[in-house]
Amino acid sequence: MKSVYLLQWQRFRRAPIMVLSFFVMTIIFVGALAGNNPAERPAVMAYADDSLAQNEAEDWVASLNEAEEFQFQLMDEDAVREAVSSGDTSLAVRLLEDDYRIVLAADDMSRFVIEAFLDRKYREELRLQQLEQQPGADDIRSEAAAEMEEPALRVTTSTLGGIDEFKYDNQLQLLFGMTLFFSVYTIMFSLMKIVEEKKQGTWNRLILSPVAKWEIYLGHLAYSFTIGYLQIVMIFLLFQYVFNFDIGDRFGAILLIIACYTFAIVALSMLVMSLVSRPQQLQAVVPIIATGMAMIGGAFWPIELVSNQLLLAISKVLPITYGLEALKGVAIYDRSWQELSEPISILLLFGVACMGIGINLMERRTY
Amino acid sequence: MLETEELKKVFKGKTAVEGASLYIDKGESVGLLGPNGAGKSTTISMISTLLKPTSGDVRLNGKSVIKNPSDMRRVLGVVPQEIALYAELSAYENLKFFGRIYGLTGKALETAIQHSLELVGLVERQKEIVKTYSGGMKRRVNIAAAMMHEPEVIIMDEPTVGIDPQSRSHILEMVRKLNKEKGLTVLYTSHYMEEVERLCDRVYIMDHGKIIASGTKDELKSILSSEETVWIELDRPYPAFFKELQSIESIKQAIETEKGIKLILPKGSRVLGKVFQASERHHVQIINVNVQTPSLEDVFLHLTGRKLRD
Numbered sequence: 001m002k003s004v005y006l007l008q009w010q011r012f013r014r015a016p017i018m019v020l021s022f023f024v025m026t027i028i029f030v031g032a033l034a035g036n037n038p039a040e041r042p043a044v045m046a047y048a049d050d051s052l053a054q055n056e057a058e059d060w061v062a063s064l065n066e067a068e069e070f071q072f073q074l075m076d077e078d079a080v081r082e083a084v085s086s087g088d089t090s091l092a093v094r095l096l097e098d099d100y101r102i103v104l105a106a107d108d109m110s111r112f113v114i115e116a117f118l119d120r121k122y123r124e125e126l127r128l129q130q131l132e133q134q135p136g137a138d139d140i141r142s143e144a145a146a147e148m149e150e151p152a153l154r155v156t157t158s159t160l161g162g163i164d165e166f167k168y169d170n171q172l173q174l175l176f177g178m179t180l181f182f183s184v185y186t187i188m189f190s191l192m193k194i195v196e197e198k199k200q201g202t203w204n205r206l207i208l209s210p211v212a213k214w215e216i217y218l219g220h221l222a223y224s225f226t227i228g229y230l231q232i233v234m235i236f237l238l239f240q241y242v243f244n245f246d247i248g249d250r251f252g253a254i255l256l257i258i259a260c261y262t263f264a265i266v267a268l269s270m271l272v273m274s275l276v277s278r279p280q281q282l283q284a285v286v287p288i289i290a291t292g293m294a295m296i297g298g299a300f301w302p303i304e305l306v307s308n309q310l311l312l313a314i315s316k317v318l319p320i321t322y323g324l325e326a327l328k329g330v331a332i333y334d335r336s337w338q339e340l341s342e343p344i345s346i347l348l349l350f351g352v353a354c355m356g357i358g359i360n361l362m363e364r365r366t367y
Numbered sequence: 368m369l370e371t372e373e374l375k376k377v378f379k380g381k382t383a384v385e386g387a388s389l390y391i392d393k394g395e396s397v398g399l400l401g402p403n404g405a406g407k408s409t410t411i412s413m414i415s416t417l418l419k420p421t422s423g424d425v426r427l428n429g430k431s432v433i434k435n436p437s438d439m440r441r442v443l444g445v446v447p448q449e450i451a452l453y454a455e456l457s458a459y460e461n462l463k464f465f466g467r468i469y470g471l472t473g474k475a476l477e478t479a480i481q482h483s484l485e486l487v488g489l490v491e492r493q494k495e496i497v498k499t500y501s502g503g504m505k506r507r508v509n510i511a512a513a514m515m516h517e518p519e520v521i522i523m524d525e526p527t528v529g530i531d532p533q534s535r536s537h538i539l540e541m542v543r544k545l546n547k548e549k550g551l552t553v554l555y556t557s558h559y560m561e562e563v564e565r566l567c568d569r570v571y572i573m574d575h576g577k578i579i580a581s582g583t584k585d586e587l588k589s590i591l592s593s594e595e596t597v598w599i600e601l602d603r604p605y606p607a608f609f610k611e612l613q614s615i616e617s618i619k620q621a622i623e624t625e626k627g628i629k630l631i632l633p634k635g636s637r638v639l640g641k642v643f644q645a646s647e648r649h650h651v652q653i654i655n656v657n658v659q660t661p662s663l664e665d666v667f668l669h670l671t672g673r674k675l676r677d
């Protein structure tokens with residue numbers, strides 16, 4: 001097994017371009033899409049409706065900016081409309097007295113995020129205003145704030161899907177999504193060496209040698225696992241320390257999740273290879289699987305924004321969904337081990353099932 | 368030492384090999400001849416335990432290897448029809464790996480590598496990447512890789528397809544030496560008659576999945592011993608002379624060729640006298656007369672009605 005494993009590294013050193021390109025691609029995509037100043041909040045242009053006085057509008061903006069999620073900028077209506085229609089910004093917000101409108105140029109994902117945010121903030125604010133109208137409630141705001149600081153009763157809602165308490169972290173969404181997405185390529189193409197060996201005939205040489213068949217498989221599987229694992233870990237380290245992303249400090253949990261995810265993808269690759277046995281066909285199938293899985297599983301945009309029941313149902317059988325859920329669970333929501341155990345064990349279960357079926361199917365095929 | 372009994376392989380309803388029985392004694396050099404698709408590679412895969420026969424048996428020293436292939440694998444070296452090498456590595460690195468999986472390490476491994484490279488004459492260029500080799504050099508490394516563990520039996524599946532004459536004669540000479548001097552047992556597959564004539568003591572001829580003839584080269588040729596071929600070279604065509612030859616009773620067949628006439632005669636028919644008499648009557652200029660003994664190629668043609676290669 002060791003010689004088979006080491007051979008793959010030797011071959012990788014000779015022809016590293018493919019794997020490296022997926023590594024570099026991840027960095028480029030995350031780097032470009034997250035912007036080079038990751039500390040900055042996304043800016044959103046806003047303008048006041050005629051029904052709203054200038055100072056009222058300023059109050060709204062100040063209150064919206066308190067949340068420190070977006071940077072709302074109050075601007076002149078004409079300037080905003082100009083920016084939207086020329087495509088400088090994909091959307092802007094029109095502030096009304098007790099409502100808002102979103103002005104859209106293109107329907108992109110940030111719309112849902114901002115809409116969800118505005119909806120929450122307006123409800124909160126309007127409820128407070130309503131209370132202020134009540135007699136004897138002059139000081140309701142500070143009271144409410146104090147109550148919030150020290151509640152008599154703390155109710156923590158935690159759902160595994162995280163929908164109720166959706167927090168959008170553009171940087172981490174991109175980092176996790178793109179890294180897991182590109183790692184699918186690295187892992188699948190690395191494991192494809194099994195199929196190539198079978199085609200080229202070196203597989204038969206291995207079979208004729210005293211090395212056991214399971215050792216040959218294990219050598220390949222271990223190599224694909226290592227290279228996929230290292231790719232993900234190195235990218236996370238790079239963004240954490242060089243680009244100042246914040247994936248938190250629970251490195252142990254993150255390493256464990258990466259390992260489980262990598263295992264699941266290695267196993268999935270094995271299954272795919274047992275079904276599609278020609279290298280050229282695989283060249284076509286791998287991108288379809290990787291992209292399809294990434295789109296539905298929430299690697300390109302947060303799955304929390306998807307409402308189509310069918311897509312959600314499909315996402316439940318994709319390992320990338322659980323990989324992202326677990327990673328975000330640690331880095332964004334700081335979930336407990338108990339909460340993380342669900343996605344982690346699903347990944348492991350998925351891996352074991354795919355591996356079992358994959359190896360069986362592959363062995364049944366007569367060459 | 369090695370024998371097969373009624374080997375049969377059916378691929379999804381298509382019979383590739385049907386009832387192949389053959390044996391190879393220790394130190395023998397046996398040829399397996401047949402045109403494309405005859406079932407040579409399939410037979411070899413079954414002998415070398417890479418493919419399970421649909422029915423039949425493969426035995427090594429009397430013991431079936433189908434249930435327990437490890438004995439066979441230990442003594443066997445297989446040179447596959449395709450170039451089964453890692454193209455991005457050098458010849459040296461390939462051999463090192465194939466030696467290692469046979470448990471060779473350190474000095475023994477290094478010696479085995481250099482020895483195999485010497486055999487195929489690639490010591491000087493061992494550090495070059497296989498991808499950059501010529502077809503002939505790749506074929507040679509392909510052979511060297513099968514020699515790393517010093518097998519007692521070597522099975523070669525068309526080891527000289529598509530290579531330059533120089534590499535080809537190097538390979539043939541090497542196999543001949545290994546067999547004659549080192550006593551290596553050889554099963555050699557080819558569709559080049561002349562290679563098999565040169566290398567092998569005994570020959571099996573396969574066609575459409577069946578072994579249609581077998582024996583020593585002389586035995587096989589004696590299949591044709593009831594006939595002989597006579598080539599008569601002429602300065603120009605003589606239709607009347609040709610007509611007369613066709614009418615001679617003891618001439619089985621007279622065929623007009625580019626340079627003259629080809630006669631197929633029953634052996635010992637003493638018909639040449641009549642031919643010369645006729646030539647005088649027709650004032651025919653005979654340039655050359657050639658009585659030919661049959662080659663394996665003729666045997667094959669006789670058995671199948673087809674040429675081995677087109």
Ligand SMILES: Nc1ncnc2c1ncn2[C@@H]1O[C@H](COP(=O)(O)OP(=O)(O)OP(=O)(O)O)[C@@H](O)[C@H]1O
Nearest residue numbers: 366367378383401402403404405406407408409410
């Ligand atoms: N894995 C397979 N599945 C289906 N059919 C096969 C398979 N392998 C071989 N065959 C068929 O079996 C027949 C014999 O093939 P084989 O490769 O043994 O011939 P061969 O004598 O080695 O020919 P060549 O000289 O071209 O190498 C062919 O008709 C081939 O198409």
Ligand SMILES: [Mg+2]
Nearest residue numbers: 407408448524
């Ligand atoms: Mg063949």
